[in-house]
Amino acid sequence: MEEVNLVVMIEVMPGKRDLQIEAYKNLKPLVLAEPGCLQYELFSDAADENKFLLIERWTSQDALNAHDQTEHMIAADTHSPTFRAKPAQVIKMTTVTA
Template sequence: MVHVIAIITAKPGQREAVLEIFDANVPAVLAEDGCIAYEATIDTENAGPMQTEFGPDTFVVVEKWDSMAALGAHAASAHMAAYSARTKDMLAGRAIHILSPT
């Protein structure tokens, strides 16, 4: 199993528009073989001093896949290519972290 933490930073004021496109793509991702979880998350309001915020332009995608092969197929899928094409001019950056359980 692999976990993915994808930190997506939109250009200022574009996060909600990117999230709308992301949310429209979620059913296709969840239907992929090997997808266990796929969800966009944002900073929790009023979380207190223990939180380090990502900020108003960033969201974090929390994913879980049953294998690296499934993750690779996801990355190569037509719906992800379409999502990337639709959002590329709206993004300031992204970082993808692929993690394994200990």
């Protein structure tokens, strides 16, 4: 199976940065414990405190699909519009081999 890599661009409403960080801190241990999760890491934009980048790596598309159906992710998807400026932009990446 081919590994699935996601780059998720997140922008929060002004003054809501801490809510994004708190949501991530709550989700991180749950997501990392899921079968097939290889990486789940949040980065903040050094130039804009309202922008974040989330890197996700999964062993397979099936593992990612199962992740999307977990109770904690469904709850997170319901809660995130209260602090995000717009829906997250998800880019699925593939590994380039030489």
